[in-house]
Amino acid sequence: MQPVLDGTVALVTGASSGIGAAAAAALAAEGAAVALAARRGDRLEALAADIRDQGGTALVLECDVTDEQQAVGAVERTVDGLGRLDTLINNAGVMLLGPVVDAPLPEWQQMVELNVLGLLYCAHAALPHLLRAAEDGPRQVADMVNISSVAGRAARLGNGVYSLTKHGVGAFSESLRQEVAKRYVRVSLVEPGATATELASHNRPEILDSIRSQFGQTMSAADIADAITYIVTRPRHVAVNEMLIRPTEQER
Ligand SMILES: NC(=O)c1ccc[n+]([C@@H]2O[C@H](COP(=O)([O-])OP(=O)(O)OC[C@H]3O[C@@H](n4cnc5c(N)ncnc54)[C@H](OP(=O)(O)O)[C@@H]3O)[C@@H](O)[C@H]2O)c1
Numbered sequence: 237m238q239p240v241l242d243g244t245v246a247l248v249t250g251a252s253s254g255i256g257a258a259a260a261a262a263l264a265a266e267g268a269a270v271a272l273a274a275r276r277g278d279r280l281e282a283l284a285a286d287i288r289d290q291g292g293t294a295l296v297l298e299c300d301v302t303d304e305q306q307a308v309g310a311v312e313r314t315v316d317g318l319g320r321l322d323t324l325i326n327n328a329g330v331m332l333l334g335p336v337v338d339a340p341l342p343e344w345q346q347m348v349e350l351n352v353l354g355l356l357y358c359a360h361a362a363l364p365h366l367l368r369a370a371e372d373g374p375r376q377v378a379d380m381v382n383i384s385s386v387a388g389r390a391a392r393l394g395n396g397v398y399s400l401t402k403h404g405v406g407a408f409s410e411s412l413r414q415e416v417a418k419r420y421v422r423v424s425l426v427e428p429g430a431t432a433t434e435l436a437s438h439n440r441p442e443i444l445d446s447i448r449s450q451f452g453q454t455m456s457a458a459d460i461a462d463a464i465t466y467i468v469t470r471p472r473h474v475a476v477n478e479m480l481i482r483p484t485e486q487e488r
Contacts, residue, residue, distance in 0.1 A: 243267070243373075244320075244373065244375060246260070246321075246322065246324070248260040249301055252275070252280050254457045255383065255457045259327065259464045261283065261286065262465045263323065263468070264290065266465060269293035271295045272295065272296055273299050273310045277298035280297070281296055295317045295318055297313055301358055302350050307357035307358050307361060311362050321362055322369040322373050325464060326355045326358055328354055331439075333395050336396045347397050347398055351404075356408070359380060363416070370421050376420060376472055381467055382425055384409070386480065386482060387399040387402045389427055391403070406427075410477075422470075422476075425479070430455065431459070432454040432456055460481065463479050
């Protein structure tokens with residue numbers, strides 16, 4: 237049987253680790269040619285080699301998506317290198333937690349620049365290509381999957397600005413979904429709970445200690461990649477708008 241995503245091209249941001257790396261591998265296994273975007277080129281090269289070993293096609297895009305030109309460049313290099321763009325997985329993100337009072341402002345700036353602006357730059361640059369793919373692509377449908385979080389549903393003490401950025405991702409995604417639904421670009425929101433990746437490791441040591449003490453059961457990046465793959469492999473008339481996924485034991 238022909239893989240469902242055969243002939244399509246997917247761009248995954250934040251593909252050098254965690255959910256992005258797992259999603260890129262999963263989409264490649266479904267037949268998509270994948271463009272891998274992140275700052276750590278060596279990690280992307282290793283993933284690209286794995287994908288090629290499995291018979292897939294991968295393009296490495298070393299870039300910082302908080303830089304507008306580099307984000308636009310990642311989209312353009314995908315289309316130049318792989319011929320089209322059917323799927324954008326807007327995944328790159330950072331989570332820097334802690335109290336609002338006396339928080340280091342650069343942490344807030346980093347989260348807004350990556351989780352909000354980086355995602356918007358990629359979405360803006362990708363949309364003309366996704367609209368074209370929905371018109372003339374092999375599947376007559378295109379996908380933008382934006383990665384939010386449980387924190388995009390509910391704010392908690394200690395996650396104020398992270399939660400702000402993810403609520404923003406949810407609001408933008410729903411508005412854009414309504415705008416492009418009839419043109420067969422599906423905009424989906426994925427809201428993971430605790431997932432074992434590098435995400436927490438970027439926090440200050442004192443914050444990391446408190447995160448670790450609260451950490452219970454976790455999912456794997458592959459569990460979230462599964463959800464992303466499910467979303468983008470639905471038939472043309474089915475759009476999974478939103479998916480909230482927690483480890484079974486996670487209560488909040
Ligand atoms: N893990 C969880 O529990 C969890 C829960 C809910 C939501 N999420 C969301 O899932 C997404 C993926 O996170 P993850 O858990 O997989 O964490 P991760 O392993 O830390 O992955 C983050 C990815 O973003 C990339 N990135 C960071 N800054 C970037 C930049 N300026 N330009 C381009 N890429 C950049 C990183 O690559 P480089 O450093 O190489 O650039 C890395 O590939 C995030 O949006 C996160 O908020 C995660």
